[in-house]
Amino acid sequence: MSMRGKSWVWQYAKRIENKAYCNLCNEDDNNEFSCPGGTTGSLGRHLTTIYGLMVNAVINKEQPRTHDEQQPENDSDEVMDIDETNKEINLEKNGRSRKRKRRTNIHYQNTNNGNNARSCSKDRCELINKALAKMIAVNQLPLSFCSSNGFHDFMSVVEPNYKPCKEEAITTRLKILSSNIEELIKKDLQDASSICCTTDCWTSISQESYITVFAHVIDSKWCAKSYTLTTHEMDKRHTAENLSEQLINTFGKWDITNKILAIVTDNAKNITNAIPLISPEIYSVKCAAHSLQLAVNCVLKNENIVNIIKQCNKIVGHFKHSTLAKTSLEEKQELLGLTKTTLLQSCKTRWNSIYLMMERLVLNRCAIFNVLADRTITSQSMAQKLEIKEHEWLFIESLIQFLKPIYVTTNIFCTENNSSISMIRPLLKQIIEKHLMQCHENEDTIVQTLKQTLASEIKRRFSLEWDSTESVLLEQIASFLDPRFKDLDHEVLSNHEAIRSKIKQIINQNNYLEPNEITTASQEQQNKHRSDLEYIFGINNEENDLTKEFQNYLAEPQLRFTLDPLEWWKTRYSKYPTIGKLAKKYMAITATSVSAERCFSTAGNIVTRKRASLSPENVNLRVFLHQNKPLTI
Numbered sequence: 001m002s003m004r005g006k007s008w009v010w011q012y013a014k015r016i017e018n019k020a021y022c023n024l025c026n027e028d029d030n031n032e033f034s035c036p037g038g039t040t041g042s043l044g045r046h047l048t049t050i051y052g053l054m055v056n057a058v059i060n061k062e063q064p065r066t067h068d069e070q071q072p073e074n075d076s077d078e079v080m081d082i083d084e085t086n087k088e089i090n091l092e093k094n095g096r097s098r099k100r101k102r103r104t105n106i107h108y109q110n111t112n113n114g115n116n117a118r119s120c121s122k123d124r125c126e127l128i129n130k131a132l133a134k135m136i137a138v139n140q141l142p143l144s145f146c147s148s149n150g151f152h153d154f155m156s157v158v159e160p161n162y163k164p165c166k167e168e169a170i171t172t173r174l175k176i177l178s179s180n181i182e183e184l185i186k187k188d189l190q191d192a193s194s195i196c197c198t199t200d201c202w203t204s205i206s207q208e209s210y211i212t213v214f215a216h217v218i219d220s221k222w223c224a225k226s227y228t229l230t231t232h233e234m235d236k237r238h239t240a241e242n243l244s245e246q247l248i249n250t251f252g253k254w255d256i257t258n259k260i261l262a263i264v265t266d267n268a269k270n271i272t273n274a275i276p277l278i279s280p281e282i283y284s285v286k287c288a289a290h291s292l293q294l295a296v297n298c299v300l301k302n303e304n305i306v307n308i309i310k311q312c313n314k315i316v317g318h319f320k321h322s323t324l325a326k327t328s329l330e331e332k333q334e335l336l337g338l339t340k341t342t343l344l345q346s347c348k349t350r351w352n353s354i355y356l357m358m359e360r361l362v363l364n365r366c367a368i369f370n371v372l373a374d375r376t377i378t379s380q381s382m383a384q385k386l387e388i389k390e391h392e393w394l395f396i397e398s399l400i401q402f403l404k405p406i407y408v409t410t411n412i413f414c415t416e417n418n419s420s421i422s423m424i425r426p427l428l429k430q431i432i433e434k435h436l437m438q439c440h441e442n443e444d445t446i447v448q449t450l451k452q453t454l455a456s457e458i459k460r461r462f463s464l465e466w467d468s469t470e471s472v473l474l475e476q477i478a479s480f481l482d483p484r485f486k487d488l489d490h491e492v493l494s495n496h497e498a499i500r501s502k503i504k505q506i507i508n509q510n511n512y513l514e515p516n517e518i519t520t521a522s523q524e525q526q527n528k529h530r531s532d533l534e535y536i537f538g539i540n541n542e543e544n545d546l547t548k549e550f551q552n553y554l555a556e557p558q559l560r561f562t563l564d565p566l567e568w569w570k571t572r573y574s575k576y577p578t579i580g581k582l583a584k585k586y587m588a589i590t591a592t593s594v595s596a597e598r599c600f601s602t603a604g605n606i607v608t609r610k611r612a613s614l615s616p617e618n619v620n621l622r623v624f625l626h627q628n629k630p631l632t633i
Helices: 041-051 122-138 143-147 149-158 167-191 240-254 269-278 288-300 303-321 323-335 351-363 365-373 380-386 390-413 421-436 445-462 474-481 493-509 515-527 532-537 546-555 565-572 577-586 594-606 616-627
Strands: 013-016 019-022 032-034 058-060 078-083 088-093 096-101 105-108 195-203 209-218 224-233 260-265 283-286
Touching: 019 041, 032 041, 122 143, 122 167, 122 616, 143 149, 143 167, 167 209, 167 224, 167 240, 167 616, 195 240, 195 269, 209 240, 209 616, 224 240, 224 616, 240 269, 260 269, 269 283, 283 288, 288 303, 288 351, 288 390, 288 445, 303 323, 303 351, 303 365, 303 380, 303 390, 323 365, 351 365, 351 390, 365 380, 390 421, 390 445, 421 445, 421 474, 474 493, 474 577, 493 546, 493 577, 546 577, 565 577
Parallel strands: 195 260, 260 283
Antiparallel strands: 013 019, 019 032, 078 088, 078 105, 088 096, 195 209, 209 224
């Protein structure tokens, strides 16, 4: 039964049992408030925040005023007028009209301290909704964010008259945003002369398997660009046939099948066998970082290394699980003038984590020793279990020195903006010749054996012991086209001519003029005035002669390793157009599939425990938007 209390709020609301209903809100608004025992706190805050009503609101029921009388001189006031015929009130709040059924004239004072609240027009609401959709996409927020209390409270301050849209409406805007980005990517892919793709499979927290595909190109401005194309659920077995079928469907959807030059994958047999099933013309490239990982893993199986890794993990585990030990370590670091850093645990699937763990332990050796020697912190028995003897510390330091070149090379391979396959052979040759084959004075014999083992593994996995009787490798072609390595100093001298001849053969067998360039060239040829001598001797094509272009390119000094090869080509493309077109194709091939690895982190932030039931369609949508976020800005 409806009741009216004594509080001022009941002039604008009705009460039914322990619920209050605001008369000023639309019927579809959330106008229900809890009022156990007649409490009015939540309803009062609602009326003050949304409609600017105050406790000292003036209610005039006796004499209706004229419109002029109702309008106060202060612009910050708000007026409610009765339409007696329709028994409605017109709420004029800062220029925005809203009609409600009421029977009284109400005049109240605005609480905005003299500042008019801006009305939220339809266009502005849509602008906010689009910005909200972008924020959800870029920051990997759940759709429920737009209906959360925190967001509503925030918007009530920023834009009080804004009404957040529902999750379905945000999803619609996300799909529109996705379509717009897709069109931008398609245009760039169609303009590219060739495309390199990378792909990998991953499993979500809900144990659903997905395959993600990426495209890498060098655009007309000689900028390397990477795009995430699709994330598709793999509900079938990961056989070569099923993987190739999925990749073919993806390439067909994006209309890029005929433009793909190479696909970079890890070393798994199923995916490497899938590439030839797509097309025999597509190169299958194994991820350099993964291949290097497998080579290092062979070395880490050495019993001496296995034992020392176990001991290192014990120490790190002790400080990870003991708050007292961790706090004491920080105190010792401060006393010794060391940077406060935590110890790192190794991961079996990431060899570089072993390197980082050992490096961090050596840096904090003195602090660790002081903590283990303090009997108020570490017991005698525990200290003995965790002790690393002097000769073991020396062995760890030797391992760090041995693994550092591999660690640095892996980081170079994994950089997003400079990871062309042109670097693979030059870098690995340097590692072998200047690091693995060099023996230091008093070097541990075990480490010397490990160096030899690693060198053999790298040579085998990367085909470094190549001779001219074999087919020229894709990496060798790319190295010649990279101005940092074009002199092929990393190759045996007798192999130089074979590599250059192969590149000339590729150029002669293929037309590297773009369609628009072909049309322009033919028109210029037809329109060019030819003299009688030109008719007899033929037009002088010396500047376009491939041999001359090759000679000039070889005469160029090699670019410094620290400089950007794409910037070099950008300024010299007009000078070496034929070789440049080839460079744009082959230097777009990435050395690793690290983009897929980074995508796993993105997917892990999207398909969380709270969002484990996301449909494959929404997973694809959210991953696509976040991975291509530079295009959403």
